[in-house]
Amino acid sequence: MKKVGEPPPKTRLLRAAAALLAESNGEPVSTRQITQAARVTAPTLYHHFGDKEGLFDAVVAEGFSEYLDAERNLPTSGQPVEDLRMHWDNHVQFGLDHPHLYLVMFGNIRPEHRPSMVASAEAFLEEVLVRAAAAARLVVTPREAARSILAANIGVTLMLIAEPAAKRNLELSAMTREAVISAVATDSEADPTTDTEGSPSVVVAAIALNAALQSSHPDQLSSSELKLFLEWLQRISSRSGS
Amino acid sequence: MKKVGEPPPKTRLLRAAAALLAESNGEPVSTRQITQAARVTAPTLYHHFGDKEGLFDAVVAEGFSEYLDAERNLPTSGQPVEDLRMHWDNHVQFGLDHPHLYLVMFGNIRPEHRPSMVASAEAFLEEVLVRAAAAARLVVTPREAARSILAANIGVTLMLIAEPAAKRNLELSAMTREAVISAVATDSEADPTTDTEGSPSVVVAAIALNAALQSSHPDQLSSSELKLFLEWLQRISSRSGS
DNA sequence: TAGCACCTATAGCGGTGTTATATGAACTGA
DNA sequence: TCAGTTCATATAACACCGCTATAGGTGCTA
Numbered sequence: 036m037k038k039v040g041e042p043p044p045k046t047r048l049l050r051a052a053a054a055l056l057a058e059s060n061g062e063p064v065s066t067r068q069i070t071q072a073a074r075v076t077a078p079t080l081y082h083h084f085g086d087k088e089g090l091f092d093a094v095v096a097e098g099f100s101e102y103l104d105a106e107r108n109l110p111t112s113g114q115p116v117e118d119l120r121m122h123w124d125n126h127v128q129f130g131l132d133h134p135h136l137y138l139v140m141f142g143n144i145r146p147e148h149r150p151s152m153v154a155s156a157e158a159f160l161e162e163v164l165v166r167a168a169a170a171a172r173l174v175v176t177p178r179e180a181a182r183s184i185l186a187a188n189i190g191v192t193l194m195l196i197a198e199p200a201a202k203r204n205l206e207l208s209a210m211t212r213e214a215v216i217s218a219v220a221t222d223s224e225a226d227p228t229t230d231t232e233g234s235p236s237v238v239v240a241a242i243a244l245n246a247a248l249q250s251s252h253p254d255q256l257s258s259s260e261l262k263l264f265l266e267w268l269q270r271i272s273s274r275s276g277s
Numbered sequence: 278m279k280k281v282g283e284p285p286p287k288t289r290l291l292r293a294a295a296a297l298l299a300e301s302n303g304e305p306v307s308t309r310q311i312t313q314a315a316r317v318t319a320p321t322l323y324h325h326f327g328d329k330e331g332l333f334d335a336v337v338a339e340g341f342s343e344y345l346d347a348e349r350n351l352p353t354s355g356q357p358v359e360d361l362r363m364h365w366d367n368h369v370q371f372g373l374d375h376p377h378l379y380l381v382m383f384g385n386i387r388p389e390h391r392p393s394m395v396a397s398a399e400a401f402l403e404e405v406l407v408r409a410a411a412a413a414r415l416v417v418t419p420r421e422a423a424r425s426i427l428a429a430n431i432g433v434t435l436m437l438i439a440e441p442a443a444k445r446n447l448e449l450s451a452m453t454r455e456a457v458i459s460a461v462a463t464d465s466e467a468d469p470t471t472d473t474e475g476s477p478s479v480v481v482a483a484i485a486l487n488a489a490l491q492s493s494h495p496d497q498l499s500s501s502e503l504k505l506f507l508e509w510l511q512r513i514s515s516r517s518g519s
Numbered sequence: 520t521a522g523c524a525c526c527t528a529t530a531g532c533g534g535t536g537t538t539a540t541a542t543g544a545a546c547t548g549a
Numbered sequence: 550t551c552a553g554t555t556c557a558t559a560t561a562a563c564a565c566c567g568c569t570a571t572a573g574g575t576g577c578t579a
Contacts, residue, residue, distance in 0.1 A: 065535060076559050087536065142384035144439035153439065175452070182436065183453045190432020194424065197386035197395065210417070211425045214460030215453065244486050255512040264509050270497045308567060318528050319568075329567065
């Protein structure tokens, strides 16, 4: 007869591994510790996960999806740049809450091995940035912006994890956050290319581009292409309403 | 009789460990491999380094002093902010040259354990920034600036190491570098929205227009025209050409 | 020569990741 | 009902790992 409240060995292994990894301060955790804590013998571990590394990967993947869920469930403020700040802070907080997990997730990324999850974190951030771009707040490609922001976010979080919890200065995070955000997006007001509302002014942006093209001609377009391009730009710019 | 050109066992151990760590792609290296490669038996390792970790720490410390020496020997351009860029690039390059060493040095920093060396890297960067402050280019404390720059620098380098060498996009580095530097220092000549080359705000305007067009499609252009227009816009935005 | 640090080697201990093999449980089809 | 199959777990052992108690050179000083 089996207790009904008892999770199956597979999840018991996962939880035991996660708990032991979180407790033992970065020192290696043996499979024997894990199987003993899960009240299971060695072969069941290898039956379910194939490998010690397989088990650890599963733990990391679980932590990662926890992180992504948390990110996705953050409320949206309606102001894309403000959302960006929130996601940055959430990332840092996650790292400080699960330092060992975070070190494995972002500090140990070996080529060809782990970056698939990092890529999904990048992709999510890119979504947020696409919304910012739609509000004409972006100054570079959303993809480039996402990579840059994520890189800085990881660096800051690693640095904060590295120093003793008592002495942690979160201003490092805020400062770097503003630095990298302001280089990537123009904050709400004082921007000539945006309307008062969220709906950006295509006309203003077109005019700005038109003006910029007068002084420097890009060589990505042939002269004939450029001619037609400018004509269309002119047409867009001459539109009256918003 | 002993060969004279032969280094003593201690340095043989150090070199063998460094070489094996660099070769074997992040997978653990056993003491037996090391001692065999150094043509030495186990106890001499423990006599000289006390511990496997002691040996690895010595390797890391050596790599670290190599890094710091390289940083210190960089020429100074006389322009503090330009020096800052040079040190940033040198940091990234070091990470790409010694990826595994770098991962141990900056990706695995466990509290209470390794940050003494990170602290010295931070201190050196602070020196550079003090010179910038003396030139009245700084906007925040040199210490805060150093921490912020170093954090972003580490994050970018880790991210570049993580992706396959072929696909590495160094623009991520340049972009983040300018972001964090411009938030910390006022630069006389350079502008964060411009490349190292010369392509000015055309790109910015193109990206803004691109973003604006995502939410509202103008009716002055037919759908086929719009398609081509967007394609060109994309080409201009990607600034690869010049 | 004796004595004395220093450095290195022999041989082995306990622990680790892993697996060949076997046992049990649950479900299937006849 | 029961043989057959599949899945899940256990027993016991292997080869390797980090590490060390002990002992043996080696070169120096006296």
